[in-house]
Amino acid sequence: MFIHCKNYFTFLICVMGLLLINTSHAEPYLAIKNNTQCSTCHVNPAGGGARTTYGAYYGTHVLPRTAGSLDLFDAGKFGETLRIGADLRTNYYQSDRDEGEDTRGFETQSGQLYVVLQPKDSRFSLYIDEQIAPGGALNRETFILTKLNGNHFLKAGRIMLPYGIRLEDDSAFIRQASGFNFDTGDNGVELGLQYTKTLFNFALSNGSSGLNNDDKNLQFLSRAEYLGNNWRIGATALYNDAEAGARIQANLFGGFVWQGFVFLAEADLIEDESIENIPDEYQQQRVGLLEVNREISKGYNVKLTTEYLDPDANIDENQRVRHSLLLEYTPFANLQIRGGLRKGDDIPQRDAGNYLDFFAQLHFYY
Template identity: 40%
Template sequence: MNGRIGFFLWLLLAGSGTVMAEPYFAVQQGMKCVTCHVNPTGGGMRNAFGNTWARTSLPARPIDLQMGEDWTGSLSRYISLGSNLRASAAYVDTPHQQSRSAFDLDEARLYLELSAIPDRLAVYLDQRVAPGGSDNLEAYARYWSANRSWYVKAGQMYLPYGLRLEDDSAFIRQVSGINMETPDRGVEAGIEMGAWSAQLAITNGTAGTAENDQGKQFSGRAEFVKSLWRFGASYNFNDADVGERQLAGLFAGLRTGSVAWLAEADYIEDKGLVGGKRNQWAGLLEANWMLSQGNNLKLSAEYFDPDDDLNEDEQTRWSAVWEYTPIQFLQLRLGVRIYDGIPQNDLQNRRLAFLQVNAFL
């Protein structure tokens, strides 16, 4: 147990002592998520500033449209649109199984914000239209104070917890169950005051489906952001008839020259499930090296312990991904991932190579 605690202390210290859009963009630029996104906790639709930054600062060679006005997402003061499409080709090599390769449409999403009172009162929609049938991910009304120091929103939303990674398959997002596939219905309040950013949400705890008991889910996140570093903490408690789940996590970021570091460690406690109580750990350490404008090399190491009471059941995942943004609103991602788990489970020891195309507005 002491060794495991030591590992997570090292993970956080390494991340904070040396250490659209993904959170490493915010670390690289020394900004908060709300600077570039309509959603104060990040993810989903970019605002006018976020689209301007993605058009001018992110690509290797922006195309000059010479039309006098470039895309910002705003059709008027009252209507804004956005979209995101990801398509990929992947090769998977699993021990004792035939390797396979496939083309896939990962997702196509449309964003819409209707502002009844610009910069104050708006309705926001995040709709996944493919693959499969149409599926609503976020749909809420949001009210900002006059000085934008606090807000409140109600409806269906992503929960405030940890780093909002684009990769929902990361252990910290998959194991916690809080990611961009599991929004929930309820209310959220947040503050944006100086270097502080904090949110508290009370929701059904059913991942966007109908309420089925009297329990509720409480999610909280607080982050202190400076230009070179940031540190935050998260907590989640879900009181459900099938069992209680409690999450606690720390996360951090640091910019060292052209490298942006991210780190997160989470402790997950489940009670009342078949088999009684189970404690889990999940962690991430990620380095993003901006080789040149439009070129980013992402290296990550992940850790997952599915049961604190069992020995030698830990899993790790190592990734190397080159992200190339040749022109505005288009990104190519070429990567490899190596999974290392218990020898008896072939799936936990697979190798993955992929090429992904991401077009976004």
């Protein structure tokens, strides 16, 4: 499939055309839609990665237009102690840019293998999330997970810290600016206090994105989330006391369901002393995301997002915005087809930030 768009009017035409053709997971909107916590579908209580039995069932029997076989459903379990899973996303992409050459081609966006080892009669399990593509192997998460009383838990090892909304799209402004995405795990410990309607996370880590700590200071994070009736709200606060300069981050996030539409949003404030390299002088960034999802038919979901980034609040008229429209089609169990358009708008002095991208993706999940 090929779409070539050169201006905003043509962009709208392409959007309409995309909606008319028949063209996860770690998708937070599904948790909001079903009014559940991430741990309902994922072994990792923070979400993403290996799926629980229910998460595997949802992906093979609830999400697709044609459900899989109940008789052959195994949920990725090998015996009583081992569970495996996988995700592979391969794309065709086209990028039209105001600066530089236009590009198009095929790529493997990401490929992951998940392994969960749960010894019999043990409250401890080993969790491994290994990226095998593109390029060389990259360990995203490896930790020991300990179940405490009730649904409380403790993790130790290389973990992705529970910061804000755990989007699958690592290129989102809220994930890039904050520094928290699937490729930036850190070594540390995390305590989770999970109740019926609330979840509290407390983490202590190196603050060095998985590298060994090069100073005596550590990073502190706390997160809280409350689930209402088809709505939720939460907040995260982080302090990284690095010798190069302290970094302070905070966000508000939440979501709700209305008339079949699923909304989610996050707003971040980031203050980084290390960039200015002047004591008590911080570079301040403001970041935001709004996402709307709508299931138009079983197996079909339309996703619209708008993003905002002010990379330096001390500079006027320095903002960037990005808008995306995606159609997600899940025809069968373990396969999702996605197609989308993304338009970036930057200031005239940064033409590289003005672009129109198109992609079509095959997503295998297990």
